[in-house]
Amino acid sequence: MPDKLTVYNPATGEVIKSIPQQSAKEVEEAIERSHQAFKTWSKTSASERASLLKKWYELIVEHKDELGKLITAENGKPYQEAVGEVLYGAGYIEWFAEEAKRVYGRTVPAPTTGKRIVVTRQAVGPVAAITPWNFPNAMITRKAAPALAAGCTFIIKPAPDTPLSALELARLAYEAGIPKDVLQVVNGDGEEIGNVFTSSPKIRKITFTGSTPVGKILMKNSAETVKHVSMELGGHAPLIVDEDANLDLAVEQAMVSKYRNAGQTCVCANRLIVHESVKDEFAKKLSEQAAKLKVGNGLEEGVNVGPIINKKGFEKIVSQIDDAVEKGAKVLVGGSYDRNDDKGCYFVHPTVLGDVDTSMNIMHEETFGPVAPIISYTDIDEAIELANDTPFGLAAYFFTENYRRGIYISENLDYGIIGWNDGGPSAVQAPFGGMKESGVGREGGSEGIEPYLETKYMSIGL
Ligand code: SIN
Numbered sequence: 001m002p003d004k005l006t007v008y009n010p011a012t013g014e015v016i017k018s019i020p021q022q023s024a025k026e027v028e029e030a031i032e033r034s035h036q037a038f039k040t041w042s043k044t045s046a047s048e049r050a051s052l053l054k055k056w057y058e059l060i061v062e063h064k065d066e067l068g069k070l071i072t073a074e075n076g077k078p079y080q081e082a083v084g085e086v087l088y089g090a091g092y093i094e095w096f097a098e099e100a101k102r103v104y105g106r107t108v109p110a111p112t113t114g115k116r117i118v119v120t121r122q123a124v125g126p127v128a129a130i131t132p133w134n135f136p137n138a139m140i141t142r143k144a145a146p147a148l149a150a151g152c153t154f155i156i157k158p159a160p161d162t163p164l165s166a167l168e169l170a171r172l173a174y175e176a177g178i179p180k181d182v183l184q185v186v187n188g189d190g191e192e193i194g195n196v197f198t199s200s201p202k203i204r205k206i207t208f209t210g211s212t213p214v215g216k217i218l219m220k221n222s223a224e225t226v227k228h229v230s231m232e233l234g235g236h237a238p239l240i241v242d243e244d245a246n247l248d249l250a251v252e253q254a255m256v257s258k259y260r261n262a263g264q265t266c267v268c269a270n271r272l273i274v275h276e277s278v279k280d281e282f283a284k285k286l287s288e289q290a291a292k293l294k295v296g297n298g299l300e301e302g303v304n305v306g307p308i309i310n311k312k313g314f315e316k317i318v319s320q321i322d323d324a325v326e327k328g329a330k331v332l333v334g335g336s337y338d339r340n341d342d343k344g345c346y347f348v349h350p351t352v353l354g355d356v357d358t359s360m361n362i363m364h365e366e367t368f369g370p371v372a373p374i375i376s377y378t379d380i381d382e383a384i385e386l387a388n389d390t391p392f393g394l395a396a397y398f399f400t401e402n403y404r405r406g407i408y409i410s411e412n413l414d415y416g417i418i419g420w421n422d423g424g425p426s427a428v429q430a431p432f433g434g435m436k437e438s439g440v441g442r443e444g445g446s447e448g449i450e451p452y453l454e455t456k457y458m459s460i461g462l
Pocket of ligand 1: 135264426
């Protein structure tokens with residue numbers, strides 16, 4: 001493994017920076033420091049941890065423009081969207097600074113008068129996090145903030161495409177007064193570091209956001225030392241537009257859901273399931289809006305859709321479009337791309353596909369790109385069955401103005417996150433996470449600190 005990791009701008013191919021990579025031995029040393037630091041950090045008061053987190057939050061907000069530029073440089077998303085991510089990410093820190101003070105225990109009536117039962121919560125121990133490139137900032141804070149709030153120490157292994165945001169977040173954490181061994185960043189070979197994390201008995205919890213296949217490996221490998229795991233894995237979100245939907249709202253929100261981050265989010269609408277009676281109008285309106293999006297370098301004014309993170313991601317998107325077209329789908333807008341293999345820059349123009357059917361790969365695989373395939377239905381149970389016909393269960397969306405139908409649809413969708421007339425349901429205050437092969441555990445909301453806590457009960461004999 002080279003001792004340096006070079007980070008490139010996916011929009012220009014330029015080198016942003018080369019940073020040191022850590023060997024397996026250095027990662028083991030980081031784990032030992034985390035283990036030692038846990039002994040003191042876990043004993044600090046909740047208010048002390050809350051004020052350090054609050055300070056970290058304030059510094060991030062103060063530096064939101066630089067952090068946003070850094071996200072755009074290493075990930076490619078448009079600058080305004082990147083600043084939005086910084087504020088979204090900082091919101092998790094503010095939220096968990098407050099939640100730190102609300103880790104309550106309880107007393108329980110004992111079986112006899114000669115006993116008392118007291119239930120307390122304590123930090124699980126040192127935590128290792130493996131975080132993705134699609135939200136280089138917010139997917140770190142969403143994990144680090146509850147961990148630190150609970151009293152855990154924390155080691156981050158960011159994605160190799162976007163490690164700079166992680167390093168910058170850590171720098172601001174140190175400036176806020178969070179001790180260096182309490183929050184550490186390691187970079188290097190993903191598989192090697194993953195194995196060091198999972199095999200170490202000192203790491204008591206693994207938290208991961210990324211693909212389902214990698215999540216499964218981490219879960220299997222964590223079994224050896226019976227670690228706690230939180231997994232935020234792949235998605236294949238359906239977006240149902242029912243016959244009585246407000247179509248303009250459905251189009252507006254489908255745009256938000258589908259084209260944010262060039263379609264590279266786990267919660268992006270991946271399958272648009274539209275009632276036959278409104279399909280043509282919906283497809284026309286969506287195509288008109290998609291055609292207006294400007295593709296390019298996210299630092300340029302007016303750009304709405306940035307590059308695809310890398311060649312592998314780009315080739316998957318193109319192969320799904322080609323497969324769909326070969327099997328009879330119609331390209332209503334987009335379907336084109338700009339590729340520069342020499343520079344490693346790849347852009348896909350916002351695409352809407354009509355006449356899609358279930359034989360097409362795009363109906364079964366996560367796309368992670370700006371492609372909206374439209375399939376139609378006549379009966380709502382058919383739409384729900386189609387929506388649930390996947391191993392994934394992260395986010396699902398539906399549009400209807402009819403509340404009876406809305407309740408029916410929401411109760412029958414097997415998904416952890418439901419957007420009813422809402423294409424952007426993610427919020428710091430709400431529990432984010434999936435069912436089935438989309439993951440284990442929830443991040444955010446009052447649930448978000450739970451995975452970092454152990455329950456202990458004490459039976460006191462009088
Ligand atoms: C993700 O794609 O995993 C995160 C998206 C979000 O928090 O909205």
